[in-house]
Amino acid sequence: MIGRLNHVAIAVKDLARATALYRDTLGARVSPAQAVPEHGVTVVFIELPNTKIELLEPLGENSPIAKFLEKNADGGMHHICYEVDDIIVARDRLKAGGARVLGNGEPKIGAHGKPVLFLHPKDFNGTLVELEQI
Numbered sequence: 001m002i003g004r005l006n007h008v009a010i011a012v013k014d015l016a017r018a019t020a021l022y023r024d025t026l027g028a029r030v031s032p033a034q035a036v037p038e039h040g041v042t043v044v045f046i047e048l049p050n051t052k053i054e055l056l057e058p059l060g061e062n063s064p065i066a067k068f069l070e071k072n073a074d075g076g077m078h079h080i081c082y083e084v085d086d087i088i089v090a091r092d093r094l095k096a097g098g099a100r101v102l103g104n105g106e107p108k109i110g111a112h113g114k115p116v117l118f119l120h121p122k123d124f125n126g127t128l129v130e131l132e133q134i
């Protein structure tokens with residue numbers, strides 16, 4: 001059911017500094033910063049030949065990554081995103097298998113303009129999983 005690895009997301013406290021690290025030290029192609037208020041983050045995409053890295057910085061009061069950064073002062077891997085063909089079919093299959101879908105269970109439009117859902121990390125080996133319909 002799951003397809004390609006779409007991206008790995010890394011939560012950071014200082015987006016400008018993290019972006020410079022990828023651009024200047026690692027020599028990667030980086031996007032301009034993009035505010036995504038619906039998800040409480042500002043995002044920079046790092047384009048790699050086979051996938052993307054998303055750098056996430058908290059945006060606004062109730063950012064979902066604020067708590068994560070309290071626990072992980074240096075930043076850290078926040079989630080991984082797999083591609084699916086049909087997010088509703090995927091969701092219903094996962095729910096039938098006992099996996100918990102975060103939020104109200106309805107897909108939201110993610111930073112790439114495509115529908116996304118998040119799955120509870122306790123059901124996936126301690127890793128927050130995002131599904132994105134391609």
Ligand code: CO
Binds near residue numbers: 007
């Ligand atoms: Co993501």
